[in-house]
Amino acid sequence: MDRLTEMEAFATVVDQGGFTDAARKMGISKSAVSKHISALEARLGTRLLNRTTRRVNPTEIGLAYYDRALRVLNDAGEADALVSSLRSDPAGLLRVSVATDFGVHHLSSVIGPFLDEFPDITLSIVLNNRFVELASEGFDMAIRIGDVDDATLNARKLAETTKRMVASPAYFQKYGRPMRIDDLNEHRLLHYSSQAGNAVWRLTAPSGEKRQVRTAGGLSVNDGQSLLNAAISGLGIAYLPSFLYTNAMAEGLVEDAIPDLPMEVHGIYAVHPQGRFTQPKVRAFMDFLTQRFAGKGPTNW
Known part of the structure; x- marks a missing residue:
C-alpha cells in the first residue's frame, strides 16, 4: 500500500x-x-x-x-x-517598494510593457527613500540601491550605479572648481533632506581614505531631480547617482566636480523575502526587470 x-x-x-x-x-x-x-x-x-x-x-x-x-x-x-x-500563470496584486528617484526616472518607463505582457498582474508601486520592512508592511518585493545585508531577503542584481559630485559649468566659472575634498568647505553644497544622515557626504579620497563632508546650509530637497535641476541652474554642487545625472553630463549641463576621486560602484537590486519558493508574480517581475536593465550602469544610463 x-x-x-x-x-x-x-x-x-x-x-x-x-x-x-x-x-x-x-x-x-x-x-x-x-x-x-x-x-x-x-x-x-x-x-x-x-x-x-x-x-x-x-x-x-x-x-x-x-x-x-x-x-x-x-x-x-x-x-x-x-x-x-x-x-499557474502570474497573477494577482504585486506590491513593490522603490527608491523614489529610480522609480520615477527608470522603473516608471517599463511598467507599461510589463503589464502588457502580464495582464493578470496588478502593480502597486510605493515610492519612498527608506528601507521598508517587506513582510510586516505587506510588500512582495523592493528595488534597493546599495549593498543588501539583510539575511532574510533574496536579492537579484539588476544594474549598477555610481555617485559623483556635479555642478554646472557656470557654477565652476563663478566659484571655481574644488581640487580636493577639503576644498568643498568653501563651496555651496546641495543635499537630500529626506535621508538619514542627509547632511553628510561620505566620500573616498584618492588615497583610499574614507572622508565625511558636512553639507548643511545652501539648499536641501527631498527629490533627486530637483537637486539636479538646482545644480544645472548653478545653485551649487549636488552629490547624485549616475542614473540621474548621466544625460545631463552628456549634454554638458553638469560636470564632475572632482574627477580624480575614485568611482565607487553600487548595485541596484530587486529583493524579496526568503521563502520555500518564489511566487510567480514576483518571479515574473524580477525576470522582466533583469532583462530590461541588463548592461545598465554604472555610467551607461
Missing part, C-alpha cells in the same frame, strides 16, 4: 478519534481505513493505536509517530501546492 496514504489514514484516525469518522473524513470505507492502519503497523512492527469500544487513542510510540507523520504530510501538501503555483 502507499506509505503516504497509510500515514494519512493513521493521522486522520488520531485526529477524528475513531475509524468511522476518519473514513467519513477521507471519503473511503471504514474497512479501507482499517486495512491502511493494519498495513502500517505490520510494516513498522509495532502497535500505534489502542482500540476501545468507544474511542481509539495513540500509543506512546503512536503519538511520537503521529507528530512526525504530520510533518511529512504537511511537506507533501506544500510540495503539491508549490507545483500547482509554479505551473
